[in-house]
Amino acid sequence: MRTLTTAEVCTVAGGTGTCTPESSGNDLMGVTNSGGVGRDLINIYEGAVAAVSHVIERVANAF
Structure with a gap:
């Protein structure tokens, strides 16, 4: 090799x-800014x- x-x-x-990494056009499932993937997952x-x-609260209030 x-x-x-x-x-x-x-x-x-x-x-x-x-x-360069910026001009390679590589992406991860449409995400080209891989540094922000963690932040996106948290969001x-x-x-x-x-x-x-919200759903749990609505269901609890219905009873």
Whole structure:
């Protein structure tokens, strides 16, 4: 196994010229800012907790 050259990395990543993480076009299920994935997951979790709490409160008030 050998280290790829800059031209080879660009070819594999689908870019042209100098390939950097910002210009590679790589994404994770549509997320190109992988540094914010953790923050997004926390926001999704917090939203789910708020929604479930709301449902539990509505059901409890119905009785």
